[in-house]
Amino acid sequence: MSDALSNLLSGVDTLGKKQIGRGKVPEKRIEVVRVITALQSFSDCVRYLNTRRSKGAFLKLDSEAAVQDALYLMLRPWLVDLVPENPTDRVANRYSIKDFLSKSNRLVIEGKYVRNADHGKSIVTELNDDIETYRYHPHCDDLLFFIYDPDGFIPDGAALERHLRSGRTYDEKILRCHAVIKP
Numbered sequence: 001m002s003d004a005l006s007n008l009l010s011g012v013d014t015l016g017k018k019q020i021g022r023g024k025v026p027e028k029r030i031e032v033v034r035v036i037t038a039l040q041s042f043s044d045c046v047r048y049l050n051t052r053r054s055k056g057a058f059l060k061l062d063s064e065a066a067v068q069d070a071l072y073l074m075l076r077p078w079l080v081d082l083v084p085e086n087p088t089d090r091v092a093n094r095y096s097i098k099d100f101l102s103k104s105n106r107l108v109i110e111g112k113y114v115r116n117a118d119h120g121k122s123i124v125t126e127l128n129d130d131i132e133t134y135r136y137h138p139h140c141d142d143l144l145f146f147i148y149d150p151d152g153f154i155p156d157g158a159a160l161e162r163h164l165r166s167g168r169t170y171d172e173k174i175l176r177c178h179a180v181i182k183p
Contacts, residue, residue, distance in 0.1 A: 039180045064113040067148045106141040120153025135170045144178045157181045
């Protein structure tokens with residue numbers, strides 16, 4: 001990660017901690033549709049940052065971690081209690097790492113990067129595993145998948161979005177799943 005991007009991430013996190021310390025945590029939940037709308041602008045934001053005239057932060061989105069850093073920058077001002085990379089409770093002898101959690105919004109965001117054609121074909125299995133992990137999570141009513149597929153390796157993105165965008169009920173707990181797929 002470049003020094004400029006690292007400084008920017010650190011500044012956003014510090015600002016959020018100061019706001020939380022002052023009691024400025026939003027009382028009203030942010031609607032998931034607003035978060036989805038913000039994520040629809042992901043490609044535009046990255047394009048702007050990478051083509052601007054001044055020399056500054058440049059986002060090289062070539063890994064899942066890089067995509068997650070960009071997501072954090074975009075979402076942290078909206079979701080001031082956004083917490084990155086927390087392990088979930090142990091499930092079937094393994095921990096999973098949720099990319100981002102907003103307890104006040106009861107929202108988990110999973111950022112994915114499609115590496116190659118094989119991963120594009122098999123990502124649905126990975127996503128279904130994530131759904132199973134979060135179905136009983138105490139702070140997750142909405143699970144939002146952001147999938148960055150720069151090379152178009154997912155064979156049918158619309159079908160994948162339809163598969164993911166549904167409510168699932170587990171022992172009377174409803175888990176709403178959402179998806180944003182961006183090239």
